[in-house]
Amino acid sequence: MCNCMNDTLEIAQQHIKKDLPKHDPASVKIEWAGKIFRLEGNQNNNVVLPIDIRYRALKNDDTPYKNITRTGTSMAMNYCPFCGEKFE
Numbered sequence: 001m002c003n004c005m006n007d008t009l010e011i012a013q014q015h016i017k018k019d020l021p022k023h024d025p026a027s028v029k030i031e032w033a034g035k036i037f038r039l040e041g042n043q044n045n046n047v048v049l050p051i052d053i054r055y056r057a058l059k060n061d062d063t064p065y066k067n068i069t070r071t072g073t074s075m076a077m078n079y080c081p082f083c084g085e086k087f088e
């Protein structure tokens with residue numbers, strides 16, 4: 001099992017921290033947004049790809065609601081996006 005997700009995040013964290021405005025270093029939290037933790041097996045490197053869903057819902061009389069409805073879901077990735085190794 002590769003360690004690309006952790007290695008890449010570490011590099012990104014170093015760059016991001018340098019560019020942050022004045023802040024409390026103890027408060028910084030930079031993580032993969034799509035990271036999931038599986039109950040069994042390897043817990044380090046599984047991520048999901050988010051899917052945005054937007055639509056304008058219709059009322060019972062077919063007139064549209066004023067606001068767009070935004071929701072979403074996500075899909076687990078089976079292979080490392082950096083090196084292509086299959087996730088366990």
Ligand SMILES: [Zn+2]
Nearest residue numbers: 002004080083
């Ligand atoms: Zn990898």
